[in-house]
Amino acid sequence: MSQTPQTTPGPVVTPVRVVIGLCLLAPFVAMLWVGSYAKTDPVFIGIPFFYWYQMLWVLISTALTMVAYKLWQRDQRARTATKGGAEQ
Amino acid sequence: MNDGVNGVALAVFIFFFLLVTVMGFLAARWRKAANEHTLDEWGLGGRSFGTWVTWFLLGGDLYTAYTFVAVPAAIYAAGAAGFFAVPYTILVYPLIFTFLPRLWSVSHKHGYVTTSDFVRGRFGSKGLSLAVAVTGILATMPYIALQLVGIQAVLDVMGVGGGENTNWFIKDLPLLIAFGVLAAYTYSSGLRAPALIAFVKDTLIYLVIAVAIIYIPIKLGGFDEIFASAQEAYSETNPATGAPRGALVPGEAGQWTYATLALGSALALFMYPHSITATLSSRSREVIRRNTTILPLYSLMLGLLALLGFMAIAAGVKVQNGQLAIPQLFENMFPDWFAGVAFAAIGIGALVPAAIMSIAAANLFTRNIYKDFIKPDATPKQETAVSKVVSLLVKVGALVFVLTMDKTVAINFQLLGGIWILQTFPALVGGLFTRWFHRWALIGGWAVGMIYGTVAAYGVASPTQKHFGGSAKEIPGIGEIGYIGLTAFVINVLVTVVLTFVMRAVKAPEGVDETKPQDYTADAGDPGVQVELPPATAGSAH
Numbered sequence: 001m002s003q004t005p006q007t008t009p010g011p012v013v014t015p016v017r018v019v020i021g022l023c024l025l026a027p028f029v030a031m032l033w034v035g036s037y038a039k040t041d042p043v044f045i046g047i048p049f050f051y052w053y054q055m056l057w058v059l060i061s062t063a064l065t066m067v068a069y070k071l072w073q074r075d076q077r078a079r080t081a082t083k084g085g086a087e088q
Numbered sequence: 089m090n091d092g093v094n095g096v097a098l099a100v101f102i103f104f105f106l107l108v109t110v111m112g113f114l115a116a117r118w119r120k121a122a123n124e125h126t127l128d129e130w131g132l133g134g135r136s137f138g139t140w141v142t143w144f145l146l147g148g149d150l151y152t153a154y155t156f157v158a159v160p161a162a163i164y165a166a167g168a169a170g171f172f173a174v175p176y177t178i179l180v181y182p183l184i185f186t187f188l189p190r191l192w193s194v195s196h197k198h199g200y201v202t203t204s205d206f207v208r209g210r211f212g213s214k215g216l217s218l219a220v221a222v223t224g225i226l227a228t229m230p231y232i233a234l235q236l237v238g239i240q241a242v243l244d245v246m247g248v249g250g251g252e253n254t255n256w257f258i259k260d261l262p263l264l265i266a267f268g269v270l271a272a273y274t275y276s277s278g279l280r281a282p283a284l285i286a287f288v289k290d291t292l293i294y295l296v297i298a299v300a301i302i303y304i305p306i307k308l309g310g311f312d313e314i315f316a317s318a319q320e321a322y323s324e325t326n327p328a329t330g331a332p333r334g335a336l337v338p339g340e341a342g343q344w345t346y347a348t349l350a351l352g353s354a355l356a357l358f359m360y361p362h363s364i365t366a367t368l369s370s371r372s373r374e375v376i377r378r379n380t381t382i383l384p385l386y387s388l389m390l391g392l393l394a395l396l397g398f399m400a401i402a403a404g405v406k407v408q409n410g411q412l413a414i415p416q417l418f419e420n421m422f423p424d425w426f427a428g429v430a431f432a433a434i435g436i437g438a439l440v441p442a443a444i445m446s447i448a449a450a451n452l453f454t455r456n457i458y459k460d461f462i463k464p465d466a467t468p469k470q471e472t473a474v475s476k477v478v479s480l481l482v483k484v485g486a487l488v489f490v491l492t493m494d495k496t497v498a499i500n501f502q503l504l505g506g507i508w509i510l511q512t513f514p515a516l517v518g519g520l521f522t523r524w525f526h527r528w529a530l531i532g533g534w535a536v537g538m539i540y541g542t543v544a545a546y547g548v549a550s551p552t553q554k555h556f557g558g559s560a561k562e563i564p565g566i567g568e569i570g571y572i573g574l575t576a577f578v579i580n581v582l583v584t585v586v587l588t589f590v591m592r593a594v595k596a597p598e599g600v601d602e603t604k605p606q607d608y609t610a611d612a613g614d615p616g617v618q619v620e621l622p623p624a625t626a627g628s629a630h
Binding site for chain 1: 168171174175177178179181182183185186310311312313314315336337338339340343344346347350351377378380381384385387388391392395
């Protein structure tokens, strides 16, 4: 999950980038830890936990990726501004 | 299993089929560029697609008819184990968020059409590029064949597949027609055809899933009932293995398999040439990042679709061939006309990816075999001509495959294809971030991964098959059962790292890197990045 160095000035690892990395990493931890959700209860509208939990993570990971995208956009804009160039 | 032809369903199916055929041919005029005789035009749709077109194209490309048939079929057969497709597609998007924009940028800067183009440019190695290209073509062929298997399942259930006693020509005629038409419009319109048809496909799919997920549970007495009868069915002992048929929740032993299958498949998905083709056809870097946030909608749909496997059990669908479970469920539960819509969704769902896959395989052949090794001075026009012909050959090959060999052969090869394609990851994604790996080390790692994966998969037996009985096997050194592709990938990386140190030590030539660090972050509009604006076709979707 490395956010690789840009040719723009400023430190490579910033708090914002760490948050971006965590947003992208979280789904991996949650989904690969199968033992944490391999159970039937609690049941939701008749669907065992195993199934609705993973479907819920589709939404959670979407939200996290969206946050990562927004933060990245802002990060890039800030960097371009300090460089004095115009994006797009 | 069926008596006679379901006339209403067939009529609806044919209606939609004709509709997409017309669209496929008209697509050639959609956002037409001045010079259409380049591979960028035919093979990448002019690199001009915006967020929504890319979304439909990638969705139509990755979630294929085979997915729609096979995922619920796996659930129908064994329960929880088949659900790994959901975490798999969850993991894909955060993953591609990190590397796909870099691939887009460097490809635009240097005019790369395929992943092999990039690998050759980055590592200055035609051999490595050839390895990636051949792997891509080999992995894609059976995938195309499986799309045909998807269409066949639908035709069978509609009753037009013919019985066992029918003459083979009559039996396969509908499939031949469907494929002939597909081949013709892909030839004439290139990537624009599946891009346009993907709109119809996805609209139909979403419609069918929405209806199915509400209507069928109501008819079956709710999800409680559905899972109760599924639980009962899974606990029955399978006479072939002496073990229960499946489980609602993976047991301790199955969890490694579940997780490694999800991770390995997620790593492999964007190594497939057809995924990259759809990605490179997008207009800007932003389009790709934005798509990683909206593509998961398809994952949600896939999850709901997987639940249909349980519904098939609850509805008492009994089929020998699991592939038929879902089409049969639709036939049993829906009124005829809507069953026709559902079948059309699956059928068109096969056409879109089959078209993109054949284009992707053709591009690989043209750029990385024909141009690199046979005719280095080929003009863009010649490249396009070769690509068009190869796209036909690839499809004919897939058709012959399906018609002459047992269906399980296609499935076995698809399984192998997934393992193989994952072995191109170090060269491609590694190369996007670092030039540290040595090109010859990458070839070595690739070869070891390919051989290990193939041999390991060959050695897996199942109750019905002696070889290629599954994609999971004991992981050496860990002892748990895991996805062979991922094990092979880890071995591949280890070999690559060790060999890189060796190559460094003996000062083996590094090869010329034609890319620069800033190429990986370039966006449309930056100096040197081509922006191919299509002539103003006002109102076209962006």
